[in-house]
């Protein structure tokens with residue numbers, strides 16, 4: 302296995318009103334190149350803290366993160382991060398937000414426009430190119446952020462509950478679109494979710510976090526692709542994994 306992203310002995314401690322809050326303790330993870338890893342965990346177990354560290358956005362109190370064999374010292378253009386909070390630039394319209402990573406890479410205007418138009422179509426935002434973020438719904442802003450992250454074609458994608466706020470139909474469409482874009486791309490994905498079904502539908506490995514980022518389950522998902530929810534729900538392997546992950550989540554929170 303070639304690990305593209307790895308965390309060793311990661312601890313993150315915050316200080317609030319003179320008291321220490323440990324969000325993650327002695328966390329270790331190794332993510333295989335080209336794989337789709339889903340991370341499941343209850344609210345507050347340290348998932349966003351973990352992603353912030355893997356993205357190089359925050360510094361660990363102890364331990365190291367390595368990306369493509371190099372110690373991560375800060376944000377890296379090869380790591381795309383879709384955070385839970387809205388990071389679209391309010392003064393740029395949707396198209397220019399999506400074009401931003403291409404601008405940073407020095408891509409010519411015509412090429413940028415073409416790539417942005419294609420991605421906006423894929424996330425269902427065709428016709429909204431000239432809208433500003435304040436003129437979009439929360440779900441639309443989420444999709445614009447997704448298109449912007451994909452525009453940069455980062456080799457590693459970190460996603461923090463990207464589809465949580467979307468309606469069920471849109472969620473299914475975007476899950477399928479994400480898989481289409483990922484398959485054959487060679488990109489590595491770390492996808493955080495609360496939803497067991499979503500984790501099993503998307504990933505080829507699932508990790509369940511308990512309190513302080515303790516790994517309580519780590520399993521391969523060997524379900525054939527393409528996966529369809531209706532067929533999966535009656536698949537014995539899916540049912541087994543679903544039951545095991547639900548038990549792991551319960552164990553992790555006790």
Ligand SMILES: Nc1ncnc2c1ncn2[C@@H]1O[C@H](COP(=O)(O)OP(=O)(O)OP(=O)(O)O)[C@@H](O)[C@H]1O
Nearest residue numbers: 315316317322324343344345346347348349350351
């Ligand atoms: N900047 C901060 N300062 C103080 N405490 C923090 C900070 N960021 C996170 N924490 C604490 O660390 C713990 C883990 O938070 P984190 O956001 O990583 O959880 P999470 O699993 O992503 O939760 P959710 O699923 O609700 O987003 C929580 O107890 C939280 O209060």
